[in-house]
Amino acid sequence: MMVKEIERSGITVVHVANMTAVAQSIGSNRILKAYSIPAAMADMNETPEIQAKQRYQLMSRALEVLNTEIKEQTVFQ
Amino acid sequence: MKLEIGNFYVKDIVFGDKTSYKDGILTVNQKEAVEALNPEGNLKNVELYIVRPGEKTRILPIKEIVEARVRPDGRALFPGQTGQMALSGDGKIYALKNMAVTAVGVYAGNGDGMLDMDGPAAELTYFSEMMHLCFKAENTDDSENVYNPYKKNTYYRLGAQLLAEYIGKAVLGQEPQEWEIFDNTTEGAADLPRVAMVLQISAAFVKEPGFVCRLYGQDVINLVPTMLNANELLDGALCADTLFFASFKLYTYDYQNMPLIKELYAEHGKGLNFVGVFLDVNPAVADLKVRASDRIAVMAQMMKLDGAVVVNTGNGHSEIDFFTTIIKLEEAGVKCVGQCMESPGHGGGMQSKVMLDARADAIVSTGADHVVLNLPAMDKVIGEIDSVNHDGYPGAWAYDPEYGPSLHEDGSLVVDSLIIAGHDGNAGWSHKVCKSY
Amino acid sequence: MMKKVIMYLNQFYGGIGGEDKADYEPSLLEGVVGPSKALDDMLTAGTVTYTILCGDGYMASHTEEALEKIGRLLEGLEFDILAAGPAFMSGRYGVSCAEVCNYVHKRFKIPAVTCMFEENPGREMYPQSMYIMAGSKSGAGMRKDMPKMAAIIDKILKGEEILWAEAEGYFPRGFRWQIQLPKEQTAAKRTVAMLKKKLDGEPFETELPIDAEEMVPIAPPRDASKSRVAFVSTGGLVPIDNPDHIPSAASTRFGRYDLSGKDVLKSGEWKSVHGGYDQTYANEQPMLAMPLDAIRKLEAEGKIGYFHPWFYTTTGNQTNRVNSVRMAKEIVEYLKADDIDTVIFGSA
Incomplete structure (x- = not known):
């Protein structure tokens, strides 16, 4: 619901969440699937080095999603 | 399958020389009972107590509640758990009514609850309306004798199941006072709408086995949704977890007596064709949630379901499984009614569920799982009253900025209804509902 | 009187x-x-x-x-x-x-x-x-x-x-309270009765009304290298002493924390207060909830034009509509004051 209110003001938002079903249910438009509930930004079972790479890749992907034209609510992987 | 449950009504429980049942009086030999529930000595200082409705008694922390039963043909009461593996759900079983067998410990964790047998909390749960044959014991596993919310309670749970089976034997050789028949082969149902119950069980959330439900004695931590005959569920196929909170969890007693199953059976062959039970799970990873809901929808299509009752028994992200399963089933053309508790919080203003989706257009509410209760002191405590000071005991607290400590010097309590065993009545018992204000 | x-x-x-x-x-x-x-x-x-x-x-x-x-x-x-x-x-x-x-x-x-x-x-x-x-x-x-x-x-x-x-006869105000029905009106009876009505195509009334979620217009795509970007989160990450007392659920407030001069978030300086998941992972590595190192790298590479120095955070679980909308509006005021046009929003 917060995502939607921020987007209502004209700000482009990417919602990075593992629980994409919830993100869809609360009306987020650009949704990027994250790793898990307790550790959204990297795989909690990986080494710190790999996690750092995963964070960078996920945020890079988030920037791509922000720059993607969409016609309807979309879940990106 | 045809399950025939022969009921023996228990008017009172007493301790005596020989474990027996006569004229409604259950007599229990304490020494034998303790040996039966603790065969390997994994519990210590085991004591038995008899508690009746209306007595000023408080029981806590409660770890498991089981109905005392026995099979006249000698199969284990909980196949794979208390004895040899065997299929359940078919044949005759005897049950002792008006009472339960209840395991009580010292240290509390996520899965533990409390019962008052008198006063305001006694009005809130059906478990306060029956007698309890309780055992209180200490755990020999010191790793569980600490303030840690994650406790496996393995031998408490098994102990209650074993004691239930031992007590059940008291009625062997006698004729039950009534029979309940559960026969899903009834003719005349074939042309009616095909309906299943989708029951969420405690199956994941933690990484390690030992906390969740057991299906034929096996931990279900990695369970992929599966299908049971409803009779198997009524007949000991599933044993309770020790992870979901006391107010909303289903105890083994609930599975054995599930009102939703009985209600669906009551309509079987009249208004619907009750085809069985699907078990739904609650993994902490989105892909596994999707996989589980997909499996349920695929099974529903293979079973040519017209309708389903979808039951939510866990809070937090388990509510996502509840909604996604309903959505997937509705998309597959299965008309669903969900049943869930709500969590609007102490102020009533929290969003009721973690996720809400308008596609779930038919929901029955079992009430609110967070209600602040001020409870008077009781004359007698069975278990350990200090457990309410243990952090991580849902519904009780050592300190709260608004309410202070749960336990007052005079023995009275301020708690959240999360601690009341069976408060939400999610097996279908609940006569509560939330309304919009 | x-x-x-x-x-x-x-x-x-x-x-x-x-x-x-x-x-x-x-x-x-x-x-x-x-x-x-x-x-x-x-x-x-x-x-x-x-x-x-x-x-x-x-x-x-x-x-x-x-x-x-x-x-x-x-x-x-x-x-x-x-x-x-x-x-x-x-x-x-x-x-x-x-x-x-x-x-x-x-x-x-x-x-x-x-x-x-x-x-x-x-x-x-x-x-x-x-x-x-x-x-x-x-x-x-x-x-x-x-x-x-x-x-x-x-x-x-x-x-x-x-x-x-x-x-x-008033419009619901966003509260849900429990009432007791007569004992015989069990949830099992109500559930099966509702299912029969739904199967028969008869009108039925849900006990938990859910409004269909209204969608907001989709904001235009933005090239982050030319944008002003902020990070907002409902993952519950807060400074270790939780100075704003962000609650573990049903939050009514958010925290706003300065990231100036920081390139990483360190264990021991931040923690998760989110009550809806196992917090140990985020406590050990706060950047599992707020990936500041990755953002700084993208900023250094010119892929993020400008990164807003404040991080906004609260817990998202069971926060109701009224509070979510209000908190979001308050955050937007801060963002607009810094001409932010792009937000990365992290949640569980």
């Missing part, structure tokens, strides 16, 4: 005039006029002592001044409840009633009651500050609406229990 009621009316119902008098500034009339007389006649537990009059146009164009002026007019008066409207389908009047009820409720700590048609935009502004009775679409419904307002005002003044929305 009779309790005291003050009523708010617009210029039209207050007898000042029509649209030509819409810029009428707030005034206080001792006694009653039009609808406030009707209300006074119907009340059994209270009497309307004063009527506030204000033009709809003035309230719409000078909201803060108008409310402040009303506050000053009421200062020192004794009263137990505020009534406003009914506003029917009139959008400006409905919004005025909601603004005045909210303001007076908060400033004078008294209950407020209004009445309007369900589609009136005033209905959803401050649902928890007042009771809004479900009213008629047009002024012809005045005779139906006024008794509804009188009934609930009498109940409130007598201190009687206010039942749920449907039973009393």
